[in-house]
Amino acid sequence: MKLVIKKLVTVAILTVVLCSGCGKTTETDRAATTEETSKEEVRIKKLQMGDKAPDFSATLVNGETFKLSDYSEGVVLLNFWATWCPPCVGEMPAFEKLNNESLEGLQIICVNCMEDKATVDKFVKDNGYTFNIGYDENGAIEAYYPTDGIPYTLVINKGEISKIYVGAYDADKQYEEYKDAIEECFGK
Numbered sequence: 212m213k214l215v216i217k218k219l220v221t222v223a224i225l226t227v228v229l230c231s232g233c234g235k236t237t238e239t240d241r242a243a244t245t246e247e248t249s250k251e252e253v254r255i256k257k258l259q260m261g262d263k264a265p266d267f268s269a270t271l272v273n274g275e276t277f278k279l280s281d282y283s284e285g286v287v288l289l290n291f292w293a294t295w296c297p298p299c300v301g302e303m304p305a306f307e308k309l310n311n312e313s314l315e316g317l318q319i320i321c322v323n324c325m326e327d328k329a330t331v332d333k334f335v336k337d338n339g340y341t342f343n344i345g346y347d348e349n350g351a352i353e354a355y356y357p358t359d360g361i362p363y364t365l366v367i368n369k370g371e372i373s374k375i376y377v378g379a380y381d382a383d384k385q386y387e388e389y390k391d392a393i394e395e396c397f398g399k
Contacts, residue, residue: 256357257357257358258356258357258365258372258375259372259375260372260373260374260375261371261372262371262372263370263371263372264279264287264289264365264367264370264371264372265279265355265356266278266279266280267279267351267352267355269320269322269345269346269347269352270345270346271343271344271345271346272331272332272335272344272345272346273343277318277320277343277345279320279367280370282318283369283370284316284369285316285317285318285369286316286317286318286366286367286368286369286393286396286397287317287318287319287320287365287366287367288306288309288317288318288319288320288364288365288366288367288389288393289320289321289322289356289364289365289366289367290306290319290320290321290322290362290363290364290365291321291322291324291347291353291356291358291361291362291363291364292321292322292323292324292361292362293323293324293325293326293361294323294326294330294331294334295326296361296362298361298362298378298379298380299361299362299379301379301381301382302362302379302380302381302382302385303321303338303340303382304382304386305382305383305385305386305389306319306321306340306342306389307340307341307342308382308386309342309386309389309390309393310341310342311341314393314397316397317393318343319342319343320342320343320344320345321342321343321344321345322344322345322346322347322352322353323344323345323346323347324347324350324353324361325347325348325349325350325353326348327348328346328348331344331346358377359377360377360378361377362376362377362378362379363375363376363377364376364379364389366389366392366393366396368396373392373395373396374392376388
């Protein structure tokens with residue numbers, strides 16, 4: 212009887228964890244962690260549609276640097292993800308498909324959440340992704356974009372957040388949602 216109860220409790224716990232998506236640290240946890248690094252650098256405020264997107268720079272897998280403010284006149288699809296997050300990995304083909312369409316005025320940047328470069332590099336190489344993928348090994352970029360989970364994707368139009376997505380469906384569904392949001396920004 213005890214074994215059955217133990218198994219039921221284990222199943223219940225796993226169900227809660229799986230149903231909650233790829234959670235992240237809470238704002239309180241993040242505040243405690245980031246206070247140690249620099250109080251001035253961290254902005255602990257959930258962003259909303261209409262907010263100005265906080266500027267950041269990220270080193271990309273290809274060695275270049277991406278700076279958000281360099282694209283203040285266009286549309287940026289900004290995504291936060293991790294290799295251990297199944298919904299994050301599942302939607303990556305949507306970004307590749309959008310990137311391959313070479314939409315004039317669109318920049319895609321997927322910022323990895325606090326994994327080491329070797330892990331990210333291997334993932335990108337194994338999957339052959341060609342869109343911009345940036346490192347955020349210490350969570351400095353992520354601190355400007357607090358969220359309750361990943362994948363966390365923002366559509367930024369001329370420096371202003373126009374859409375926010377937390378979580379993801381499959382790549383086809385996400386492609387359609389992102390494409391519609393991008394076209395809306397372009398006035399199509």
